[in-house]
Amino acid sequence: MQPRRSIPRARQLRVASTDAEQTLWRRLRNRQLCGYKFRRQVPITAYIVDFLCLDPPLIVELDGGQHLEHALQDDQRAHFLEANGYRVIRFWNDVVLTRMDEVLAEILRQLELHPHPNPLPPAGEGEMAQTTHRIAYAELHCLSNFSFLRGASSALELFERAARLGYRALAITDECSLAGIVRALEASRQTGVALIVGCEVRGEDGLRVVLLVENQIGYQNLCALITRARRRAIKGRYRLQREDLLVNGGLLCLWLADAEPSPVDAHWLREHFEGRLWLAVELHRGARDAKRLAQQLAFCAEHAIPAVASGDVHMHARSRRCLQDTLTAIRHRTRIHEAGALLFPNGERHLRNLDALAAIHPRALLDETLRIAGRCRFKLDSLSYRYPQELVPEGETPISHLRALTHAGASLRWREGVPDSARAQIEHELHLIEKLNYEAFFLTVHDIVRFARSRDILCQGRGSSANSIVCYCLHVTEVDPRRVSMLFERFISAERDEPPDIDVDFEHERREEVIQYIYAKYGRERAALAATVIAYRNRSALRDVGKALGLDADQIEELSRCLGPYEDNAVLGERLRERGFDPDAAVIRQLIALVRQLIGMPRHLSQHVGGFVISGEPLASLVPIENAAMPERSIIQWDKDDLETMRLLKVDCLALGMLTCIRKCLHLLRDSGRRDLTLADIAATDRADDASARQTYDMICRADTIGVFQIESRAQMAMLPRLKPRCYYDLVIQVAIVRPGPIQGDMVHPYLLRRKNPDAVVYPSAELEPVLKRTLGVPLFQEQVMQLAITAAGFSPGEADELRRGMAAWKRRGGIEYFHERFVSGMLRKNYPLEFAEALFNQLRGFGSYGFPESHAASFALITWFSCWLKCHEPAAFACALLNSQPLGFYAPSQIIQDARRHGITVHPVDVRSSTWDSLLEPCAHDAQPAIRLGFREIRGMPQAAADAIVQARTQAAFRDVEDLARRAQLDRHALARLAEADALRGLSGHRHRASWQVAGVEKQLPLLADAASMEEAVRLRPPSARETMLADYASTGFSLGPHPLALVRAQLKARRCISARELAGSEHSRPVRVAGLVTLRQRPQTAGGVTFVTLEDESGLFNVVVWQAIAERQRRILLEARLLGVHGRLECVDGVQHVIAERLLDHSALLDELDTRSRDFR
Known part of the structure; x- marks a missing residue:
């Protein structure tokens, strides 16, 4: 059929369309499918296709006799269409009628696939499709999803699509932020599309520009500009003043002018960005595009400003338009249907194919993008970083000072003389530390730990740093290297050449002292916390999307119950029906689809739990700094993964509640006169001939471990009677074995079976026995994976650590096959059977992604021992310290108190006559253990200031009655009511009902009447019943000391x-x-x-x-x-x-x- 004859035939087919065609058309028309524009019954040369999308080019065919040619010609037809740049997919009519959601999902999936090499330009209905020659283009204005609640695509999605479309370069220009730029760098490396670093900013006077980095100076100036704007505002905002743009060396400027550009702004920008200013022409198929283009080009000619094309890209593909609209509504705290002009009028702000760009932009504007991209020669991975040097005494070098501190520490660790093996390991580590220029980093960590210990703040290093004997000698870690098998390359490797990661735990209530010490020593210009990217999860995504779609709070709450942890999609529909929702309703389908797209997307930056970056130069020359939500804190815009990619050193000052608990327990024992203990005293008890150690391990084997560190969960408690720990290394294994890694690798049951008969364990070879003997032939730790690779497969230590890292990430990133071939071939060269090599690798792969470091378990096991010993031998003090360290661990105060009482500890209620804010120990005449007096902190809603005022007033004289208490402690009605509800006034009132009556009658006394006594007579009220007491106890404190x-x-x-x-x-x-x-x-x-x-x-x-x-x-x-x-x-x-x-x-x-x-x- 000739093309001219095809058009009437196409019209006839539209009129005579099948039920399936009509049903599908109702879902595709008017851009209903995520903004994609479809046409139906479109002639393409001699063929008429059912449904056509031009951008990207996709044809959807329904089989049912509507084609002009016979079915046998389908292959020839599809071949012709694909050769001309179209992708063709086909569905049966009955599938469309019965499984529409699956059909639409497949169409969407196909739209996201690689476009064919000759994407077609837009065409009017009935026009013949044509192809044009390719052009070259670089996108200079693109937001990733790190422009929070604006960008709807990740950097990887943007770069992958840019690569498929043939873009030469892509500028990531998130709004006043470089938070996503490192991810963009990684995406650029993966796809080969050049990255241009930049950002979009809006001044307080309304001026909007995109700044692109030309060179190193430009990058430093951009970081400084973002820092100034961010530090001037509260967290999450920025305030840019026009003067901030004056320091702009090395920056290119794209002016995002209004519809009618301001000549005043043009003059100012041209003056300060001479030779580096362009007006950005951004066309999005609006009704006034032609007029806008003509006006902007005329303005540029009049004011001698060159023009350039840019896209104002907010998403990688048109399919994200629905999500982008939703993000806009969330950002403006409105509903989508009420957002109106806040939303973009169409879905054109995506990465468009080159011919589509050529159809709306003059060629010169597209070519100009390449000239600008050519000027942007800055490479983000060229940044250099220097650690501070001020901790080095005059006349010494960093390595000489570190060596002196290490040897001094070694003399303290081994008072009887440092073993030769330890000396050799020290020199090996110091040589590698010097080679990689990490000496100043170790000196900084040592200084932070020294400060904490000088203030009696308990701290302990953990993680891979426990593999380092230098860290042990510096008293950063506490794991004696003689007690575990160390592998230093797990911590630092010359082959990996990546910065070491030192994690130090501090008491959670006193860590702020450490943080402020770091700020004071280095200044907020050179020290800042790393960021943490807060990403959408099930409930947060559902809450925000639900509000944007107009659901009320009750509906959102009910829906959130359908999306529990580790949701199984197969039963989602059933859950929805159970809650009274129709899973097929349009709004519910839309909600679920948007929530699934949103999960995992970044929502905002928060501060890392304690990762400090410290620099020798101002940090703002490396990365922008902004204010944290907490006062007196600032954060950089990169997270820990970004820091690793950029090779910036970070020291993690973490908070550990159990250290607070242990310190408070030791102080309680000392202050009550029971005994003066140190952690060294407790550590010394862990030996076979110590009776207190045997009693402690007996308690552990009974799973009597509520409240202790690491082995208190129900899963751990279920394992304890089976594993039966009897020594420190058993605790190391116990800490590690109830983890996803050993469970995924099916290593738990084999290990337990071998513990029952260790003499029957047979090792694969004599050379592997030293690697596996400590875990009875079953690899449980990441270090063992490395040691197996070194010993059995001939890996170097650095290669072995790469294997460990590869296994940790293979489920997310793949790429494990290289290690598989290398591992198996290495074992074959050492004459191991192929079957054994394959089985061993598969076993390691099974647990590698969740494997637990032995060094980490060893550090934690020490704290586990301290907490277990204290619980066993000082249960009252330990329970009291637990209560004073909340929130902490798995158990609420109710369970801690119940457990203490089951162990025979007397627990006294809160009482204004004797309680303080914290719980206390009180002598107990009939028991070897003291009693616990609960503190005011256990009363819900009780202000600590009010509790302190009570204690202060009580030091002067005992309280006579409630009015005397209220007058002398100057308590308000709120505090008095909390005390009455918690029955803390019983010593003054008799019981709860009378206390509440008296509190209701108390007037806060003026100073003139401070000594006046109340004349109100006591009112006779019945005491509460046992049930009323129990209900009131739980309402006010969450527990009851009366009947359960x-x-x-x-x-x-x-x-x-x-x-x-x-x-x-x-x-x-x-x-x-x-x-x-x-x-x-x-x-x-x-x-x-x-x-x-x-x-x-x-x-x-x-x-x-x-x-x-x-x-x-x-x-x-x-x-x-x-x-x-x-x-x-x-x-x-x-x-x-x-x-x-x-x-x-x-x-x-x-x-x-x-x-x-x-x-x-x-x-």
Whole structure:
């Protein structure tokens, strides 16, 4: 058929379209599919295609007899169309009618695939498709998703599409930010598209420009400009003044003028950016594009300013338009349907194919982009970095000073004489540290630790730095290298040539002292915290998208319950129906699609938990600095991964609550006169002939570990009776074995079996025995992966660390095959069987992505030992310190107090006559252990200032009554009410009801009446009942020292045939049981295959419930919402560990009335 005859035929086909065509057209017309424009029944030479998208070129065909040619000609037809630049996909009619969502998803997927090499220009309906020659182009104005809530695509998505489209270069110009520029650098390396560094800024006077970096000076000036603008404003904002643009050497300027450019701005910009100024012409198929272009070109000619094409790109592809609209609504805190002019009028702000750009821009404007790109010669990876040198005494070098400190520390560590092996290792490490120029870094870390210890702040290094004997000698780490097998290359490797990572834990309540010391020593110009990128997760994405779509708060809350942790998409529809939503409703489909696109996208920058970057020069010459949310803190705009890519050194000053707890415990013991202990004293007890150590390990093997460090979770407690730790290295293994790595690698059960009969362990070869012997032939640690590669496959230490890193990332990035071939071939050269080599590599790969460092476990095991010893031998002081260090760990104060009382510790309630803010130890006449007096901190909503005022007033004289307390401590109604509700006034009032009455009558006294006594007579009120007391206790403190809530409903539970935790402990394996308890903890580890673990508490103890995925999905609402959970199931007892395997869940919360209990879920 001739082309001219095809047009009438196409019109006939539109009229006679099938049901499937009409149904699909209703979903494609008017750019409904993410902004893509489709036409139907379009003639292309002799052919008529069903649906055509021109940008990118895609043809959608439906099979059903509507084609002009016979079915046998389909291949010839498709070949012709693809040869002319089109991609063709085909669907059956019945698929369109019955599975529309899948059809639309596939069309979207195809639109995102690589375009063909000859993308077509836009054409009017009925016009013949043509191809044009390619042009060259560089995009100079592009926002990534690090222009938070503006850019809708990642740098990698942008660069991949730019590469497919043939762009020569891509400028990432996020708004007043370089937060995403390192990711852009990595994307540039992957795709080969040149990166231009820049940013878009808007001045307070409305002037908008894009600044592009031409050279090193320009980069430094851009960082300084962003820093000035950001430091001038609160976190997340910036204030740019026109004067900030005056220091602009090495920067090229693209003026983003208004529709009618200002001659005044033109004169100012031309004066200050002479030879470096262009007017950006940005055309997006608007109705006035032609007029706008003519006006801008005329203005440029009049004012002698060159023009250049740019795209104002906000997304890599048109399919992101819906998401970009949603981000705009979120940013402006409005609904999409009310956003109006805030939204872009179309989806043209994406990376368009070159012919589409040529159709709307004069060729000269496109060519100008290449000239500008050619001037931007700055390479981000050329930045240099120097560490501060001021810690080096005059007359010494950094390495000589570090060597002196190391040898002095070694003499303290080995008072009987430093072993030759230790001396050799010290010299090996110092040589490598000097070679890589890290001496000043080690001196800085030593200085920070020295400061902390001088202030009696507990601290300890952990992570890979525990592999370093230099760190041990500097007292940065505390792991004796004689107790573990060190591998220094896990920490520093000349072959890897990447900066070392030193993590130091400090007491969480005193870490701020350390942070402010660093700021004071180096200044906020040379020291700043690294950033953390806060990305959207399920609930945050759903909340923001839901608001943008106009859902109310109750609907969003209900929907959020459908998107729990580790959501299984297969059951999402069922969850939605359970909550009363129609999963097929358009708004729900749109919501879920947008949420899934948004998850993982950055939302804003926050501060890293403690990663400090310190520089010899002002940091703002390397990376912009902005204010943190916390006062007196500033952060750089790069996160820890960016720092690693850019080879900037970072020291992590982290907060660890258990160190706070241990220090407070030691102080409680000293201040109460029980004993004066140090951590060295406790560490010295860990030997086979020490009775206190045997008692401590007995406690550990019983899984009596609530509140201790690392081995307090229910999974760890279930493992303890099976592993039965009896020495320090057993604790190292215990800390590491309940982790995803060993579980994924199926190494837990083999290891436990070998512990039962270690003499039967057979090693693969004599050379591998030293590597595997400490873990009975089962590799559990990352260091063992490296040692196996070195010993069995001939890797160098640096290559072995690359293997470890590759395995850690292979699930996300791939690229493991190189190591696989290298590993197997290396083992074959050493005469290992192929089957063994393959099996070993697969086993290592299974756990490599989650493998735990031995050095990390060894550091943690020390703190585990300290906390276990204190819990075993000073349980009252340890429990008291735990309460004073909250929030901390898995257990709330309620469980800590219940555990202490089960161990025979007397716990006294909060009392204004004797309590302080923290809990205290009090003598207990009839017990070897002191009693715990709870502190005011346990009362919800109680201000610490009010508590301190009570203590201060009490030092002068005892309180006579409530009015005397209120007058002398100057307490307001709020504080008095909190005290009355918590029954902290019982010593002055008698009971809760009377206290509340008296508080209601108290007037805050004026100074003139300060000594006046109240004349109000006591009112006779009945004391509260046991149930009222329990409810009020939980409402005010979250726990009760009276009867446990379940003791009050035990009769009702017995009527339901529920047994207690005590009765459960005496039951046999496989027995059907019914239990009920308060939910204290819910967990669903990623490695558990959808299984949920629940910890329940009753008046006699705790017990564990295992809920398989099928039951969890079927009874999800009860599982997640019940406060008093009933379980019908079967008791499982293995190696002394009990679990109830749930078969049915019941919500008995109604028995608790309004009891306020709170669980700690999915920690």
